[in-house]
Amino acid sequence: MPKDTFFNLPDEKKQRVIDAAIDEFAERSYHDARVTAIADQAGIAKGSFYQYFEDKEDLFRYIIDMIAEKKLAYIDQDLLENIEAHTFFEVLRELYASGIRFAQEDPRLMAIGMQLASNQALYYGISIDYMEQSYEFFRALLEKGMDAGELDPAIDINIASRLLTMVGYSSLELIFEDGKLDQDDMAIVDDIIYIMKNGLKSKAER
Amino acid sequence: MPKDTFFNLPDEKKQRVIDAAIDEFAERSYHDARVTAIADQAGIAKGSFYQYFEDKEDLFRYIIDMIAEKKLAYIDQDLLENIEAHTFFEVLRELYASGIRFAQEDPRLMAIGMQLASNQALYYGISIDYMEQSYEFFRALLEKGMDAGELDPAIDINIASRLLTMVGYSSLELIFEDGKLDQDDMAIVDDIIYIMKNGLKSKAER
Amino acid sequence: MPKDTFFNLPDEKKQRVIDAAIDEFAERSYHDARVTAIADQAGIAKGSFYQYFEDKEDLFRYIIDMIAEKKLAYIDQDLLENIEAHTFFEVLRELYASGIRFAQEDPRLMAIGMQLASNQALYYGISIDYMEQSYEFFRALLEKGMDAGELDPAIDINIASRLLTMVGYSSLELIFEDGKLDQDDMAIVDDIIYIMKNGLKSKAER
Amino acid sequence: MPKDTFFNLPDEKKQRVIDAAIDEFAERSYHDARVTAIADQAGIAKGSFYQYFEDKEDLFRYIIDMIAEKKLAYIDQDLLENIEAHTFFEVLRELYASGIRFAQEDPRLMAIGMQLASNQALYYGISIDYMEQSYEFFRALLEKGMDAGELDPAIDINIASRLLTMVGYSSLELIFEDGKLDQDDMAIVDDIIYIMKNGLKSKAER
DNA sequence: TATGAATGAGGATTCATTCAT
DNA sequence: CATGAATGAATCCTCATTCAT
Numbered sequence: 001m002p003k004d005t006f007f008n009l010p011d012e013k014k015q016r017v018i019d020a021a022i023d024e025f026a027e028r029s030y031h032d033a034r035v036t037a038i039a040d041q042a043g044i045a046k047g048s049f050y051q052y053f054e055d056k057e058d059l060f061r062y063i064i065d066m067i068a069e070k071k072l073a074y075i076d077q078d079l080l081e082n083i084e085a086h087t088f089f090e091v092l093r094e095l096y097a098s099g100i101r102f103a104q105e106d107p108r109l110m111a112i113g114m115q116l117a118s119n120q121a122l123y124y125g126i127s128i129d130y131m132e133q134s135y136e137f138f139r140a141l142l143e144k145g146m147d148a149g150e151l152d153p154a155i156d157i158n159i160a161s162r163l164l165t166m167v168g169y170s171s172l173e174l175i176f177e178d179g180k181l182d183q184d185d186m187a188i189v190d191d192i193i194y195i196m197k198n199g200l201k202s203k204a205e206r
Numbered sequence: 207m208p209k210d211t212f213f214n215l216p217d218e219k220k221q222r223v224i225d226a227a228i229d230e231f232a233e234r235s236y237h238d239a240r241v242t243a244i245a246d247q248a249g250i251a252k253g254s255f256y257q258y259f260e261d262k263e264d265l266f267r268y269i270i271d272m273i274a275e276k277k278l279a280y281i282d283q284d285l286l287e288n289i290e291a292h293t294f295f296e297v298l299r300e301l302y303a304s305g306i307r308f309a310q311e312d313p314r315l316m317a318i319g320m321q322l323a324s325n326q327a328l329y330y331g332i333s334i335d336y337m338e339q340s341y342e343f344f345r346a347l348l349e350k351g352m353d354a355g356e357l358d359p360a361i362d363i364n365i366a367s368r369l370l371t372m373v374g375y376s377s378l379e380l381i382f383e384d385g386k387l388d389q390d391d392m393a394i395v396d397d398i399i400y401i402m403k404n405g406l407k408s409k410a411e412r
Numbered sequence: 413m414p415k416d417t418f419f420n421l422p423d424e425k426k427q428r429v430i431d432a433a434i435d436e437f438a439e440r441s442y443h444d445a446r447v448t449a450i451a452d453q454a455g456i457a458k459g460s461f462y463q464y465f466e467d468k469e470d471l472f473r474y475i476i477d478m479i480a481e482k483k484l485a486y487i488d489q490d491l492l493e494n495i496e497a498h499t500f501f502e503v504l505r506e507l508y509a510s511g512i513r514f515a516q517e518d519p520r521l522m523a524i525g526m527q528l529a530s531n532q533a534l535y536y537g538i539s540i541d542y543m544e545q546s547y548e549f550f551r552a553l554l555e556k557g558m559d560a561g562e563l564d565p566a567i568d569i570n571i572a573s574r575l576l577t578m579v580g581y582s583s584l585e586l587i588f589e590d591g592k593l594d595q596d597d598m599a600i601v602d603d604i605i606y607i608m609k610n611g612l613k614s615k616a617e618r
Numbered sequence: 619m620p621k622d623t624f625f626n627l628p629d630e631k632k633q634r635v636i637d638a639a640i641d642e643f644a645e646r647s648y649h650d651a652r653v654t655a656i657a658d659q660a661g662i663a664k665g666s667f668y669q670y671f672e673d674k675e676d677l678f679r680y681i682i683d684m685i686a687e688k689k690l691a692y693i694d695q696d697l698l699e700n701i702e703a704h705t706f707f708e709v710l711r712e713l714y715a716s717g718i719r720f721a722q723e724d725p726r727l728m729a730i731g732m733q734l735a736s737n738q739a740l741y742y743g744i745s746i747d748y749m750e751q752s753y754e755f756f757r758a759l760l761e762k763g764m765d766a767g768e769l770d771p772a773i774d775i776n777i778a779s780r781l782l783t784m785v786g787y788s789s790l791e792l793i794f795e796d797g798k799l800d801q802d803d804m805a806i807v808d809d810i811i812y813i814m815k816n817g818l819k820s821k822a823e824r
Numbered sequence: 825t826a827t828g829a830a831t832g833a834g835g836a837t838t839c840a841t842t843c844a845t
Numbered sequence: 846c847a848t849g850a851a852t853g854a855a856t857c858c859t860c861a862t863t864c865a866t
Contacts, residue, residue, distance in 0.1 A: 005846070031238045035840060045848040050841065159380070159397040166376030167369070174368050191365040196401075211829065241857060251831045256858065417850065444649045447836060457852045462837065564816070571809040574792050575785070582784030586777070603777040610770065611817025623825070653861060663827045668862065 002062050006052035017042040017052065021063050026108035029115060030060055064116060067109045068130055074102040088145030089197055092164070096171050096189045103172050104185070110172060134165040167196065208268050212258035223248040223258065227269050232314035235321060236266055270322060273315045274336055280308040294351030295403055298370070302377050302395045309378050310391065316378060340371040373402065414474050418464035429454040429464065433475050438520035441527060442472055476528060479521045480542055486514040500557030501609050504576070508583050508601045515584050516597070522584060546577040579608060620680050624670035635660040635670065639681050644726035647733060648678055682734060685727045686748055692720040706763030707815055710782070714789050714807045721790050722803070728790060752783040785814060 006014065020041035024033045035056055039046045053059045075098040079086060086094075103110035116130070138161035145151040171192055175185050212220065226247035230239045241262050245255045259265045281304040285292060292300075309316040322336070344367035351357040377398055381391050418426065432453035436445045447468050451458045465471045487510040491498060498506075515522040528542070550573035557563040583604055587597050624632065638659035642651045653674050657664045671677045693716040697704060704712075721728040734748070756779035763769040789810055793803050 029235055029237060031235055034838085036838095046841090047843085047848050047850090048846080051846065051848095056840070155401060156397040159394055160401060162380050163373070163376065163398055163401060166379065167373065170369060170372030170376070173372065174365070188365060191362045192369055195361060195366060195369060214829090240855085242855085252858085253831050253833090253860085254829075257829065257831095262857075420850090441647055441649055443647060446834085448834085458837090459839085459852050459854090460850075462839095463850065463852095468836070567813060568809045571792070571806060572813060575788060575810060575813060578788030578791065579781070579785065582781065582788070585784065586780050600777055603774040604781055607773060607778060607781060607814070607817040609817070611813040611815070626825095652859085654859090664862090665827050665829090665864085666825080669825065669827095674861070 002053050002058060003051065009052070013042075013044070017044065018063070018066070021059055022106075022108050022112065025060065025063060025115075026111040030056075033060075063112065064130075067113055068133075070109065071099070071102050071113070074098040074105075083141075084144075088141060088148070088150045089193065091141055092196075093189065093193050096168055096193065097186060099168055099172055100175060100185050100189060103176065107176070110176065114169075114173065114176075131165065134168075135161045138162075138164045164196075167192065208259050208264060209257065215258070219248075219250075223250065224269070224272070227265055228312075228314050228318065231266065231269060231321075232317040236262075239266075269318065270336075273319055276315065277305070277308050277319070280304040280311075290350075294347060294354070294356045295399065297347060298402070299395065299399050302374055302399065303392060305374055305378055306381055306391050306395060309381065313382065316382060320375075320379070320382075337371065340374075341367045344368075344370045370402075373398065414465050414470060415463065421464070425454075425456075429456065430475070430478070433471055434518075434520050434524065437472065437475060437527075438523040442468075445472075475524065476542075479525055482521065483511070483514050483525070486510040486517075496556075500553060500560070500562045501605065503553060504608070505601065505605050508580055508605065509598060511580055511584055512587055512597050512601060515588065519588065522588060526581075526585070526588075543577065546580075547573045550574075550576045576608070579604065620671050620676060621669070627670070631660075631662070635662065636681070636684070639677055640724075640726050640730065643678065643681060643733075644729040648674075651678075681730065682748075685731055686751075688727065689717070689720050689731070692716040692723075701759075702762075706759060706766070706768045707811065709759060710814070711807065711811050714786055714811065715804060717786055717790055718793060718803050718807060721794065725794070728794065732787075732791065732794075749783065752786075753779045756780075756782045782814070785810065 006017075009017075017038070020038045023041060024038045028034070033056070035049055036046060038059070039049045044052075049059075053062070076094050079091065079094050083091060135158075139157055142151065142155070142157045142160055142164075146153060146155075146157070171189055174188055174192075212223070215223075223244070226244045229247060230244050234240075239262070241255055242252060244265070245252045250258075255265075259268070282300050285297065285300050289297060345363055348357065348361070348363045348366055348370075352359060352361075352363070377395055380394060380398075418429070421429070429450070432450045435453060436450050440446075445468070447461055448458060450471070451461045461471075465474070488506050491503065491506050495503060551569055554563065554567075554569045554572055554576075558565060558567075558569070583601055586600060586604075624635075627635075635656070638656045641659060642656050646652070651674070653667055654664060656677070657667045662670075667677075671680070694712050697709065697712050701709060757775055760769065760773075760775045760778055760782075764771060764773075764775070789807055792806055792810075
C-alpha cells in the first residue's frame with residue numbers, strides 16, 4: 001500500500017507518478033522495470049519515491065489494483081445492475097466488449113495485465129486474486145444461465161468459468177496481435193462468441 | 207545456436223547444463239535468470255558457459271527450441287501420420303491431451319513455455335514463430351474438418367485457429383493452477399472439448 | 413560529458429577523482445585502465461563513479477579535454493594576445509617551451525596526451541580534433557611569418573604546419589626520454605629551434 | 619623468443635601465424651589484441667599458440683623484431699654499402715623514402731610500429747632499443763656530414779639525431795594521415811627534406 | 825606435438841535502496 | 846517532506862593461460 005504521503009500529493013503530481021509507472025511497467029517486465037526511470041519520468045526525486053511507496057513491489061501492486069478497478073469501470077454499469085434482464089450471451093458479449101474498449105483506450109494497461117496473466121509463477125498471489133474474482137463472476141453468471149435454461153446442464157461450471165476467463169484474455173491478445181486495428185475488433189469478438197455459443201460442430205451433426 | 211563445444215560434451219555433462227538452465231529459467235524470468243546460477247548448478251566454470259554458448263540468449267533460445275521439439279514429440283505420432291483417419295475432434299483432443307502429458311512430465315518446461323507465451327513484447331520473434339506454427343496447424347485442421355462437413359461453415363477459420371491455440375494454452379494453465387493433480391486432467395480436457403464441441407447453448411435452444 | 417553530480421561535488425573530492433583518473437590513464441592504456449582502480453584510489457564507491465560519469469569513455473574524454481585546456485594555459489597569454497608584436501620564431505619558441513613547462517609540471521598528463529597522439533586508430537575523432545587545431549594554429553602562424561618575409565616562400569605551408577606539430581611533440585618526447593632533467597630542457601628546445609629556424613627562414617634573412 | 623617448435627614449423631604455417639599476429643596487432647593495441655583471435659585466424663589451436671610462444675608478449679616482441687628487420691631491408695642496400703659515395707642529404711632522403719616504401723607495402727606494419735613509437739610508457743624497453751639504434755645511425759651520419767663540411771657545425775648532434783628520427787616517423791604519419799595517396803608521397807618527403815636541409819646545412823653551402 | 829576444453833580472475837555496468845541535509 | 850548523492854551487491858562477459866588427452 002502506498003504511504004499517506006503519496007495520497008496527500010496534489011492530484012497532478014500523483015497522476016504523473018502513476019503515468020510514469022504505467023509507462024515503465026508496460027514496456028518492461030516487473031523485474032526489468034526501473035524505479036529510476038519512473039522517478040525520472042515523473043519528475044520526482046528518487047528519494048521521494050521511497051517516501052511514497054514501500055518499494056517497487058508496493059507501487060506495482062497499486063498499479064495492478066488500479067488497472068483492475070479501471071477495467072471493471074469499462075463494463076456497462078446499467079447492464080451490470082440489471083443483469084437479470086439480459087441473457088447469458090448478452091452479458092458475455094458485453095464483458096468481452098468492455099475488455100476490448102478498455103484495451104483500446106490505454107493499451108499500456110493491457111500490456112501490464114497481460115504480463116500478469118501469464119507470469120503467474122512470478123506474480124503468485126498478485127495475479128491469482130484477480131483471476132479468482134473473474135472465475136467467481138463467471139461462475140455466478142453461468143449458474144444463472146443454467147437456471148434460466150440457457151446453457152447445457154452437462155457443462156462443468158468450474159471449468160467453463162475458467163475457460164471463459166481465458167478466452168476473454170485470448171480475445172484481447174488476438175486483437176492486440178492483429179496490430180492496432182480498431183475497426184473490426186468487435187467483429188472478432190462476435191466471431192468468438194459465435195463459436196463459444198454454437199460450438200464448432202456443424203449443424204448437420206447436431 | 208550453442209557452439210560445437212557444447213554438442214561435443216559428454217551426454218551426462220550436457221544434460222547437467224540443460225537441467226540447470228531449465229531450473230533457472232523456470233524459476234525466474236529470462237532477464238532475472240542468472241548465468242552464474244546455471245553454471246554453478248551445472249558444476250561448470252563460469253568461463254565454460256561462454257565456451258558452450260554465445261551468451262545467455264543463445265542458451266535460452268536453445269532451451270526454447272528443445273521444449274518446442276519435445277512438445278511435438280508428445281503428440282501421438284500414429285495419429286499425426288494417419289490424420290485423415292480421424293475426426294477433427296479426435297485430433298483436437300489428442301493435441302490438448304499431448305500438451306497435458308507434456309506439462310505433467312516436466313512442469314518446468316511448461317513454466318518456461320508459459321513465460322514465452324505472454325512476454326511477446328520481450329521475445330518478439332521467438333514466440334511469434336511458435337504461435338504461427340500452431341495457427342497454421344489448426345488452420346489446416348479446421349479446413350479439413352470443414353471440408354468433411356464436421357464443422358459449421360459459418361466459422362471464421364482465422365479466428366478459430368487462434369482461439370484453439372489459446373484454449374490449448376489455457377487448458378494447460380488450468381491444470382497447472384489446480385496444483386499438480388494428474389488424476390482428473392484428462393477429464394478437464396474433455397470438459398473443455400465438450401464445450402468447444404457442442405457449444406454452451408442448451409440443447410433446448412438449438 | 414560528466415554528469416552534473418560530478419560538477420556539484422566538493423572541489424576536494426572532484427580533485428581526488430580527477431587525480432585518480434590521471435594516475436590510472438597515465439599508467440595504463442585506455443583499455444587497460446580500470447574503473448575500479450580509479451574509484452578505489454579516489455575513495456569513492458564503484459557505483460558513485462557511474463553517478464558522476466556516463467562510462468569510462470566519458471571520463472577519459474573529460475580528462476583529455478582538461479589536458480588540452482591546461483596545455484593551452486601554459487602558453488604565455490601576453491604573447492598570444494600580442495602575437496603580432498613577435499616574430500615567428502619567438503612565438504614558435506614559446507609554443508615549444510610552454511609544452512615543456514606543461515610536461516614538467518605534470519608528466520602524467522603528457523603521458524596521457526602521448527597515448528592519444530599515436531593511437532589514432534583507437535581514438536579517431538578525439539585525437540584528430542586536437543591535431544587539427546594545432547595544424548590550424550601553425551598554418552596561421554606560418555602564413556603570417558611568410559607575409560612578414562620571415563620565412564622562405566618556397567615552403568609548403570600544409571606540410572610545414574604538420575611538421576611543426578610533430579616536432580613539437582617530438583621535443584616533448586626527447587625531454588621525457590632524457591629522464592626528468594629540467595636543467596637543460598630549454599637548451600634542447602633552442603637546439604631544435606635553431607635547426608628549424610634555418611630550415612624555415614627566408615633566404616634573405618640567412 | 620619463440621620456442622623451437624615455432625621455428626620448426628613448415629614455412630607456410632609459420633607465415634599464417636605471423637600474418638594473423640600482424641593483423642591483430644595492427645588493429646588493436648597490444649593489451650587489446652587477443653591471442654584467441656590470432657590462433658583462430660592462423661588456423662591453429664589455442665593450445666598450440668603456447669607451444670610456439672612463451673606468451674603474448676613473446677609473440678609481440680618477435681613481430682616487432684621482424685618489422686624492424688624488414689624496415690631495414692627497404693633501404694637501398696647499394697647506397698648503404700657505398701655510403702661514403704653519397705652526400706648526407708642523399709642518404710637522408712633515401713632513409714625517409716625507404717620508410718615510405720615500407721609503409722606503403724604493408725601499412726599494417728607501420729601501424730604497429732607507430733603504436734610502439736608513442737606508447738613508450740607501455741612498451742618501455744621494447745621501443746627504446748629501436749629508437750636507440752636509429753639515433754646511433756643518424757649520429758654517425760651526422761658526424762660524417764659534419765666532417766665533410768656539409769652540415770652546420772653549430773648543430774647539436776645528439777639533438778639532431780633524435781630530431782631526424784622523429785621527423786622520419788612524422789613523415790610517415792603525415793602520409794598515413796593523408797589517406798593512402800601514393801602519388802605525391804615523395805613530394806611530401808622532399809618538402810620536409812627541403813626544410814630540414816636548410817636547417818642543417820652549413821652556412822657555406824647555403 | 826597438436827588439440828581444444830576448462831578455468832577463474834577481472835572488468836564494466838546497473839539499480840534498488842538508504843541516508844544525511 | 847523533498848532531495849539526490851552514495852552505496853555495493855549482483856550480473857554478464859572476456860581472455861590469457863593451463864592441462865589432460
